Amino acid sequence: MKPTLTTASGIHVVDNQNSLSAGPRGPLLLQDFHLIEKLQHFNRERIPERVVHAKGSGAYGTFTVTHDISRYTKAKLFNQIGKQTEMFVRFSTVGGERGSADTERDPRGFAMKFYTEEGNWDLVGNNTPMFFIKDPIKFPDFVHTQKRDPQTNLKSPNMMFDFWSKAPESLHQVTMLFSDRGTPDGYRHMDGFGSHTYSLINADGERVFVKWHLRTQQGIKNLSAADAARLAGTDPDYAQRDLFTAIANKEFPRWEVRIQVATEQQLQEWEARTGWNPYDLTKIWPHSDFPLIPVGIMELNRNPANYHAEVEQAAFSPANLVPGMGYSPDKMLQGRLFGYHDAQLYRVGTNHQHLPVNAPRCPFHNQQRDGSMAIHNGGAEVNYEAVTAQGSNPSGFGHGDKGWALSGVAGRYDSRGTEDDYTQAGNLFRLLPAQEKQNLFDNLAGPLSQVSEEILQRQLTHFDQADPAYGQGVRAAIEKRRTSKA
Structure with a gap:
């Protein structure tokens, strides 16, 4: 009925x-x-679209523990092999608008919300283990270069490479972006990374620092530049369609969840040996130094019933950690702890955590009241906590973390020219097979053929410092492109 x-x-x-x-012809x-x-x-x-990660796809699933990591963390979602936790995952492109194509050359967002018995844990990452910048004060400027020119309203390679060529720290991620992995074949065939350095705290209050990895069990697949461009014109929602259809057909995608762990002392020794800051988001921890440790399996097995309510209004923040987890001195992480939650307050609303997709599955209680869409407003309960005469009994961050020592004079520190921004980018380049190297050269030659000579020469210098063959290959690809157009 x-x-x-x-x-x-x-x-x-x-x-x-x-x-x-008023009458058959009006007025109304x-x-x-x-x-x-x-x-x-x-x-x-239409609520305001995300400034970054505007176009996304999402699904529900489960995380299942397969290996015991209680020696590292007291978080209850890991406390028993076979234990399952419901979760929601949102994949996305980064720089494009909501109507942009799924196959554009762009990093892919990989955001996960675990509905644990101790509250929601959000692991907000990408399909790359590194990022373009290491200080959040540069983030708005970087994102502006990936958007549209304020005069022409067109995407501008000149803006992009003007920024990148003046920020050599970006070379590692730029190399990944213009490799074959810059255009993944949908969302099911790519890996995910927490990217940032986080920490885990065990029942004894001992902390290790951690990197999160998700390895696709579907196998890595990427699109050629030609296929990505073709699909952008014929099926711009390719990745959305692929994910939704696979789950609807019960072809549930799965990822193996793994971690790298290190004590503070191990990281100090590694930094002394390599010269790399272990909390620098533009760097990775090599697997040879910090092997991957298996943790569990993530499976996506249920499509949302309503895209707007469950995917568009999904709100993530790396500040959402449960007991047994902690942060790190990673500057980009520190900036995102504020930025992500603040973005949701503006985009979705003051009470966005009340919406079903964002609400914890465990009981919750606080003194937050009122504001737009206050679904859970505390009823008749008091909206304050009384001060106790004896004082409180604080224990670190409430997660069991005893904290880490801070040192140094407060100030603004420019690491340009004092840190190694080239070795890891060169290592990534040297790992690529010959054909993938050539694809990298050709992919870079397209936008670099459109930039000013000053920007071009500045960027080529970075390629040279990563590996002379890198710069030589890009130069040859640019010359070939120019000759073919002559």
């Missing part, structure tokens, strides 16, 4: 086809509340 149509307040709508008018009457409400809601159907 078809349900009765009502207004948002539950009042029966008599006629949804004809507006209330302001008293037609259904018409007014219908148009008002229509005008407000």
Whole structure:
């Protein structure tokens, strides 16, 4: 039986086809509340899109523990082999708008929300283990270069490489972006990374630092530049379609969850040997130094019932950690601890955690009250906590973390020219097979053929310092491109 149509307040709508008018030709009457409400809601159907990661796809699933890591963390979601935790995952492109193509050359967001018995844990990452910058104060500038020119409203290779060529720390990620992995074949055939350095705390209060990895069990698959461009024109929602269809057909994608761990002393010794800051997001921890340790399996097995409610309104923040987990001195992580939650307050609303996709599955209680869409508003309970005469009994961050020692004079420190931004980028380049090297050269030659000579020469210098063959290959690809157009 078809349900009765009502207004948002539950009042029966008599006629949804004809507006209330003064006579058959109008004008219309302001008293037609259904018409007014219908148009008002229509005008407000779009919440502001994310500044980054605007276009995404999501699904529900489970995380299952396969290996005991209790020696590293007291977090209850890991406390028993075979234990399952419900979760939600959102994949996305990064720089494009909501209507952009899924196959653009761009990093891919890989954000996970675990609905644990101790609260929600959000692991917010990408399909790359590194990033373009190491200090969050550069983030708005970097993102602006990936968006549209303020005059032409066009994407601008000149803007992109002007920024990258002046920030050699970006070379590691730029190399990954313009390799074959810059255009993954959908979301099921790519790896995921927490990227940042986090920490784990065990029942004895001992802390190790950690990197999170998710290895696709579907196998890595990437699109050629030609296929990515073709699909952008013929099926711009390719990755969305692939993920939704696979789950609908019960071809549930799975990822193996692994970690790298290191004590503070081990990281200090590694930094002394390599010269690399272990908390620098533009660097990785080599597997030869810090082997991968298996933890569990993530499986996606249920599509959302409503895209807007569950995917568009999904809100993530790396600040959401459960007891047994902690942060690190990673500057980019420190910036994101503020930035992500603040973005959701603006984009979705003050009470975005009340929405079903964001709400914890465990009991929760706080003194937060009121604001827009206050679904859980505390009822008759008091909205404050009384000060106790004896004082409180604080214990670190509440996660069992005893904290780490801080040192140094407060100030702004520019590491440009004092840190190694080239070796890891060169190592990545040297790992690529010959054909993938050539693809890298050709992929870079396209946008670099459109930049100013000053920017081009500055960027080529970075390639040279990573590996002379890198710079030589890009030069040859640019010359070939120019000759073919002559």
